[in-house]
Amino acid sequence: MTLTEPQLVKIYQSLHQIPELAMQETETHAFLKKTVQQFEQTYLEVQTPKEMPTALLVLVHGSDPKRTIGYRSDIDGLPVEEQTGLPFASKHPQVMHACGHDIHMTVALGLLSYFASQQPKDNLLFFFQPAEESLNGGKTAYEKQIFTNKWCPDEFYGLHDNPDLPTGAIGCRMGTLFAGTTEVDVDFYGKGGHAAFPQNANDMVVAASQFINQIQTIVSRSVDPIEGGVITFGKFDAGSIRNVIAGQAHLEGTIRGLTQKMIEHIDQRIQEVADGIAQSYQAKVVVKLNQGGYWPVENDPELTRNFITYMKSAKNVQFIETKPAMTGEDFGYLLAKFPGTMFWLGVEDNSQLHSATLKPNPQAIQIGIQAIKGFLLNRMQEKEN
Incomplete structure (x- = not known):
């Protein structure tokens, strides 16, 4: 099944209620795994790495793979007491998805649900990563050799939500996105x-x-x-x-x-x-x-040029070229090991990331999924490089 927009919003709200701190994401992991198990399983292979038990890897086998495209979503929350007043506010005292990782996970699940039922040409590797906010989960995953053999991506992509951008807008730039x-x-x-x-x-x-x-x-x-x-x-x-x-x-x-x-x-x-x-x-x-794993997010020149070219030309995509941000993101470590691109997804909110009042606009989820799905399908038509 491909998740519908109401289903995606419900998933987002459910994830928002169960934020967990770095390397403690057991309830989140269980929710993600249960959701993935509801998808068509013909092309899927699911793995929980024993070296990193709250991580989840999902491999979608392609019909004629020339490459393995990685897609990363971080899953941990922050030690923040929520003050949004939302009816689906965090059930965990003093822990909140104040950085929008609930949005990140929901977008990834939406993409995965589509490709589980519509077999991609290339292999797709979805990495639900613990411990982005602290304990450098990306570096830990790499050092524990989670990305080996068929679980090793040839290139990696990931997003971060941005309350300063319009709902559903895609933001990116050549060079460094995060410090x-x-x-x-x-x-x-x-x-x-x-x-x-x-x-x-x-x-x-x-x-x-x-x-x-x-x-x-x-x-x-x-x-x-x-x-x-x-x-x-x-x-x-x-x-x-x-x-x-x-x-x-x-x-x-x-x-x-x-x-x-x-x-x-x-x-x-x-x-x-x-x-x-x-x-x-x-x-x-x-x-x-x-420094740990919090390296600069330096986008690969060729892959990022391809990404921006597609997003600029795609119908129903609002693309915005953004400036570098001095905030940190541990996806930078993975981009130092694998070529790839990180980009923004606009969620339009008056509150900033890491604030107790952050309320991302969930309408961005479906818009983001459509834009990223289109890019991935387009990428699979390109010659291997």
């Missing part, structure tokens, strides 16, 4: 002492403050302004009382960059600044950088 992100922790170790005798201490508030000041010059003077980057330190802990010089300080921040090369450059400059502060203040400075 990569790196978490930064910096610890400073000096010598505490009495506020009245600074000559006998080594003040880490001063050292950490100078570090912060110098960090501001990295983007302004070490980064190509055309490429861009962001460094933000949002947490600064030091000291215990006003009349004691702090012997330790701790900073926590984040790096955003539009290319992996740029992120690695910023990482290096942060370490060099830290080394200089350590020498200048005779302190020990320890920098910890954690």
Whole structure:
């Protein structure tokens, strides 16, 4: 059966009520698997990887496959207390689909239901991925070798809903769609002492403050302004009382960059600044950088050009060329391993992603399915590359 629009909306509402955090998506996994089992099974092969038990892989065998086209949907929620007032609001306290992954899953199920009954020419691999919001599920899946043999895509596609775009609009761009992100922790170790005798201490508030000041010059003077980057330190802990010089300080921040090369450059400059502060203040400075799987979403040039060309020419598709976003997405790691494209689906809402009041317009689901289905069918007619 191919899911109808009322059925899709009902699925969306059901998924919205059962959000779960990274690697805990057992109820979601069960719902997805049960739904897939209701489709025509002739061309389907379903697998739950033992290495990643909340993930779900569905292979649609093609009639004359020249390639395996991967389609990824993330499935986890966020630790957010919902404030939408919807009659189908989250049943799980302090957890919500505040990033629209319920929309993502529903679109994927709609596509899968069509190709389950209308055999595609190429193989299609649907990957329902846990842990996008944290614990870098894409990287984990790759490292656990889930994509092997017939379960390995030749190219990968995925969407992210966008409340700033009109309902059902498709947004994309050549190059980077999402920035990569790196978490930064910096610890400073000096010598505490009495506020009245600074000559006998080594003040880490001063050292950490100078570090912060110098960090501001990295983007302004070490980064190509055309490429861009962001460094933000949002947490600064030091000291215990006003009349004691702090012997330790701790900073926590984040790096955003539009290319992996740029992120690695910023990482290096942060370490060099830290080394200089350590020498200048005779302190020990320890920098910890954690990027995990949140690499920049760098779209493959050829595949993305094909995607944009189709969407621009397709009837009933509103295509919008979008700017890069500094938000992170772990699909970037998979796009570093497989050529592919990520794109936006407009869901038109006044609230932003990750907010407690996000209410995506469900009318985008069917419109999005039709646009993506058309692209996939068109892609299967192209020569193998």
